Amino acid sequence: MTPVLSRRLFFGELMPGSRSEPFLLTGYGKNSTTGVATVTTFERAERFRRAVKGLAVAWGAALVSFFIPIAHLLLVPGFVLTGVFVFTKRTRARDVTESIHGTCPNCGHEQDFDSSSDWHLPRHLTCANCSRLLTASPKSTC
Secondary structure, three states: OOHHHHHHHHOOOOOOOEEEEEEEEEOOOOOEEEEEEEEEEOOHHHHHHHHHHHHHHHHHHHHHHOOOOOOHHHHHHHHHHHHHHHHHHHHHOOEEEEEEEEEOOOOOOEEEEOOOOEOOOOEEEEOOOOOOEEEEEEOOOO
């Protein structure tokens, strides 16, 4: 994380192109709580730039692993395929989740959830406290 990005997240400011998306969290019971996700939208040129960076990192690792005896037989093809996968995934990801924050409706634990993918609802999350599966759904339809 860059110093500017971490400072912005620390002081509660949003990055340019970021927005807050409210959602409902539901668990096993009838209770539901609200949460907020910070989502960054990338334009086509920004998506392509991110995708090329991911491809370059993976193919750079493939180049470095080429000189490792025996292991290069698996590492090089693995990194090449990983680069293609990352390139494809980042090219398609228009909205990327920066953070997801909410309260578990089952145990009441307030937490930051894993936000390592593109933004879509409904989405399944896991509570870090009680390990129960939660469903994040759009606030307008619930």
